[in-house]
Amino acid sequence: MTSPDVLRCGLVGTGSWAGRTHAPALRDHKNTEFVGVWGRRPEAAAELAAAQGTTAYDDVDALFAACDAVAFAVPPDVQAPLAARAAAAGCHLLLDKPLATEPVAARAVVDAVAAAGVASVVFCTMRYAPATAAWIAEQATVDGWFTGRADWYGALYTPGDDAEIRATTPWRAERGALWDVGPHALSVLLPLLGDVTSVAAGRGPGDTVHLLLRHASGASSTASLSLTAPAEAAGVTVELRGTAGVSAMPSGRGNAQESFAVALDVLLESVRTGVPAPCDARFGLRLTEILSTAEGALPPA
Template sequence: MTSTDALRFGLVGTGPWALRTYAPTLAAHPHTEFTGVWGRRPEAAAELAARHGTTAYDDVDALFAACDAVAFAVPPDVQAPLAARAAAAGCHLLLDKPLATEPEAARAVVEAADAAGVASAVFCTLRYAPVTSAWITEQASVEGWFTGRADWYGALYTPGDDAGVRASTPWRAERGALWDVGPHALSVLLPILGDVEALTARGGPGDTVHLVMRHASGASSTAALSLTTPQAAGGTAVELRGTAGVLTMPTGGTAQESLAAAVDVLRESARTGVASPCDARFGLRITEILAGAERSLES
C-alpha cells in the first residue's frame, strides 16, 4: 500500500462494464488512487483515462508495475492469464465473474495469487451489495434449510433489446446465461446451502439452462438461468425453504455501490492477509461447477 493507505488501482478493460461501473468507482473511492488503464484497444484506453484524469498504458506489465491492485473488466478467458501475470507482479486482484470458463485457467490464477501472497476478490455483485450480502450472511448461519431456488431471467438477447450491448460483450452471447448469470446464482446458494456435491443441467428455450443441485448440507436447490427471456417475463428471485419458513432475498443498491464494497473487502484482505469469502478460490469453485453443468448439458 501507499503511504496514504490508499491502494493504487489499475484497470484492465475499456468496455461498457469498465466505462459505467469500474472506472467511476475506482476514481471516486476514498481509499483508492486510480493509477491507470490498459485495454486491447489503445484509443479506448486513452479516452477512458482522459475522462478520469489518469494514465493510459500501452504495456499491461507497465500498468502492473505501477499498481498495488488491479481490477479486471474483460472477458473471463482474457482475464485469467492477465490476472495470473498481475499476481506474479505483486498486485492484489479485483476479478470479475466468472473468473474463467476453464477450470485449469482459473486454477492458474489461484496458484499465482497463492505464490505471490496477494489478496483477491471476485466481483459477484450480490455478495457485496449491502442489503443482499447481509441477508446471505444471516441465512448462512441458519440451520434446517430444505431447498433453495434461484431464478435469473434476463432479456438481454431477446428481440428489441440493446444491440450495442450484444456487440460490445460478444463472450456473453457465445457462452450464454450459464456463464453470465450462473455465477450470481451460485454466489448466493453456496454460502447458504454448502458446496455442490451433485448436479444435473438441462437446456430450455434460447440459452435457458435449468440446474438441479444437491448440496453438502443435504439440501437441494434449483437454478433457472436465461438471457433470452421475453421482456415481459424477466426478473430475478432467490427463495429458501426450511424449518425457518419461506424466505425471499431482498434486493437493492447499484453496481457501483457493490463494487465500492468489493474494493473495501479487498483492501481489508490485503491488510490482514485473511482471505475473503468470495476470493479467487471461490471463483475457481464456481468455474468447476459451471464446467460440470456444461458437460451435463452436452451429455
C-alpha cells in the same frame, strides 16, 4: 502501497462495464488512487483515462508495475491469464465473474495468487450489494435449510436481434446465461447451502438453462438462468425453504458502483489482515468448476 491505507489501483478493460462501474468507483474511493488503465484497444484506453483523469498505459506489464492492485473488466478467458501475470507482478486482484470458463485457467490464477501471497476478490454483485449481502449473511446463520431456488431471468438479448451484444461482449452471447448469470446464482446458494456435490442440467428456450444441485449440507437447490426471457418475464428471485420457514432475498440489485466500492473495501481488508476474502480466487475457481460440470451435463442444443 502509497500509504498503509491507500492502494494504487489500475484497471484492465475499457468496455461499458468498466466505464460505468469500475473506473468511477476506483476514482472516487477514499482508499484507492486510480493510477491508470490498459485496454486491448489503445484508443479506448486513452478515451477512458481522459474521462477519469488518469493515465492510459500502452503496456499492461507497465501498468502492473505501477500498481498495488488491479481490477479487471474484460472477458473471462482474457482475464485469467492477465490476472495470473498481475499476481506474479505482486498485484492484489479485484476480478470480475466468472474468473474463467475453463477450470485449468482459473486454477492457474489461484496458483499465482498463492505463490505471490497477494489478496483476491471476485466481484459477484449480489454478494456486495448492501441489502442482498445483509440477507445472505443473516440466512447463513440459520440452520435447517431444506431446499433453495435461484431464478435469474434476464432479457438482455434475443436470438437474431443481438448484434450490439455480440459486438460489445461477444463472450456473453456465445457462452450464454450459464456463464453470465450462473456465477451470481451460485454465489448466493453456496454460502447458504454448502458446496455443490452433484449437478444435473437441462435446456430451455433460447439460452435458458435449468440446474438441479445437491449440496454438502444435504439440501438441494435449483437454478434457472436465462438472458433470452421476454422482457415482461425478466426478474431475479432467490428463495429458501426449511425448518425456519420461507425466506426470500430482497428484490433489486442496488447500485453497481456502490457494490463495487464494497468489494474494494473487502479487498483492502484482506490486504490489511492477510485473511482471504470469502469470495476470493479460490471461490471463483469453484464456481468455474461447477459451471463447467453443468455445461458438460447439458444435452446437445
